[in-house]
Amino acid sequence: MMKKQINVVGAILMNDGKILCAQRSENMSLSLMWEFPGGKIEEGETPQMALKRELNEELLINVEVSPDIFETTTYEYDFGIVTLTTFICQLINGTPQLTEHAAIKWLKRNELETLNWAPADIPAVKKLALD
Numbered sequence: 001m002m003k004k005q006i007n008v009v010g011a012i013l014m015n016d017g018k019i020l021c022a023q024r025s026e027n028m029s030l031s032l033m034w035e036f037p038g039g040k041i042e043e044g045e046t047p048q049m050a051l052k053r054e055l056n057e058e059l060l061i062n063v064e065v066s067p068d069i070f071e072t073t074t075y076e077y078d079f080g081i082v083t084l085t086t087f088i089c090q091l092i093n094g095t096p097q098l099t100e101h102a103a104i105k106w107l108k109r110n111e112l113e114t115l116n117w118a119p120a121d122i123p124a125v126k127k128l129a130l131d
């Protein structure tokens with residue numbers, strides 16, 4: 001059986017030197033694991049467009065997305081193969097609201113590894129902890 005390929009974008013949202021971490025809800029796949037907010041790229045969207053849309057929908061904020069990829073990682077889950085591409089983002093306006101996530105937290109780079117991240121996120125988390 002061929003696994004489904006899922007292309008996902010994640011935001012490394014920076015504000016005041018901290019990064020927004022979002023906890024997936026109990027009823028989602030990867031239940032209660034931490035992720036970078038974002039989601040699946042839809043047809044006809046660039047990764048940057050998809051991220052702006054997802055953060056607007058999920059967190060009710062407007063962000064500026066870097067043109068450069070921070071990290072791309074492919075991870076094979078039981079439900080499919082996720083390719084996660086992350087981008088540094090800056091908060092333009094709004095305050096993140098919980099609409100789909102169980103919780104959100106702003107953490108410093110060196111605090112990120114204290115959370116239980118989705119496996120696809122680990123390389124980006126490690127890279128952030130280094131800089």
Ligand SMILES: Nc1nc2c([nH]c(=O)n2[C@H]2C[C@H](O)[C@@H](COP(=O)(O)OP(=O)(O)OP(=O)(O)O)O2)c(=O)[nH]1
Pocket residue numbers: 006008009010028029030034035036037038039040082084118119120121
């Ligand atoms: N948004 C986001 N998704 C991630 C990250 N890391 C990671 O493995 N994923 C996975 C979880 C989901 O399977 C997929 C993202 O799709 P989505 O945000 O639309 O997820 P979802 O749970 O609402 O979708 P689904 O389970 O209903 O299919 O990528 C991450 O950092 N951010």
